[in-house]
Amino acid sequence: MSEAPSLPQVRGKLTPDAPLAPLVWFKAGGHAQWLFEPRDLADLQDFLRGLDPAVPVMALGLGSNMIVRDGGVPGVVVRLGKAFAAVSADGVTLECGGGASGILVSSTARNAGIAGVEFLRSIPGTVGGFVRMNGGAYGGEVSDILLDCDVVLRSGERVTLGNAQLGYTYRHSELPADAVVVSARFKGRAGQPAAIQAEMDRISAAREVSQPLRSKTGGSTFKNPDGHKAWQLVDEAGCRGLSIGGAQVSEKHTNFLLNTGNATSTEIEDLGDEVRRRVREKSGVELEWEIQRVGQKAAAP
Template identity: 80%
Template structure:
């Protein structure tokens, strides 16, 4: 499949030209809207959206693509602000071919596009405990492996054995957990690298007990977080010795608005699109909150939500 004829891409830039004989087996879309694919339901387009058929397709694509063209992976779009001017280059979205999970003994072999809910449910059915917390991470394996996603006292680094990645060059590698340089919500995975699969290890458990723990986590999230709203999950990282939500609340930001964006009154480390917010509204509100918290407490909040693309 060749790219469409040259037209203007996001932010007025011409779209990247992968090459005259650039064939893919997956789906390659020019100027693809990203708002429907992210939880905030706002933002611009991807110059190119590539949904590979399999790992070979992705590897070949990246190997052929001009090295100067930026590449970004997109999972469920749950912890992401796509700016209104769109994302230059190529956005890679791993779909159904990457969404399988297989249990073997106490290990789980997972595609990079598998959700945390699917991983934890498969583990439950196989009697594998220790990964119940993944039930509460609204993302895919590729995302929470890259960002060391975690919740309820556990994080990806606690259960990851290894991950398969495709580098921006198209080279394929398998990395052990020690190769990720994990810290709080961060890894040293190179820019443009895409996690296409991972292996997790748990411990033996009873399916009924595992389900009970998953139910407890689900109920806790439902009670404390605005899960039925257009949101982006936890907005700011917890600073050392503090809870981000408590700092935001103490600075008087609960319910604060900017355009169509609002700080959640249910959990004030969540920002909401109340209906017609632009990404500029949402990001600007986050910066308003950061400024107020800095003035009130002296603490400088760090974004946990990833912000990508260009302003309009």
């Protein structure tokens, strides 16, 4: 990829041609043209404000719900670090940095006696990612608990957006693709720490039994269509264990794709598309990707 023009000075870390495979759960994919890890909010704002508007920007959290294509990601990938990972409680409201994990948010809520956000423990990502995607599991989703969030726009401007402004639907928001979520406020309800922990334990046990948590995977691959469960449609189409190269449909949970060792992102994405084709042929249902697919496909040999 060609070098981005006139990059602004930063106080954080700016890495050219940065490999992204180590940063995503699938452990596959190409490089970022530039990887920017801002020191703080002002560093992020100054950088985006000074960046050529033609250079694309994409935020990256824990990389759990993402296929980075083998040709890499042009422009700048922004990854929020410790400066954006704090979580605090005030009454039944949680103030969360965009880089904080669901585990940290739910643990902080438990310690403060805040119930209603236990499901966040089962979402393998950061606040920025699950605010953007309306992440959810086990009967809860972000749109149920979000008060508002602070985002930095591509222009460098910081704005606060209320829940209603995000246009939430199932696993989707209307946030601009190049906006970076830097903080969010969630509202729970008063609860007892022991009962909250018991609910988190129940969710963790259910995940352990049903999902391939110790594999290189990207989480739930397809959205559940109205009136259907994606895993069941995949199973009924005969795709359990189906593989292309090093990519395989999980035998434990058929809505998970696995990198069994050395799969390319192309193999993983091609497998997903083959599953979608077989489901469409079997049931007439069009599965929609839940996993984000970003970047450029590898050039043909």
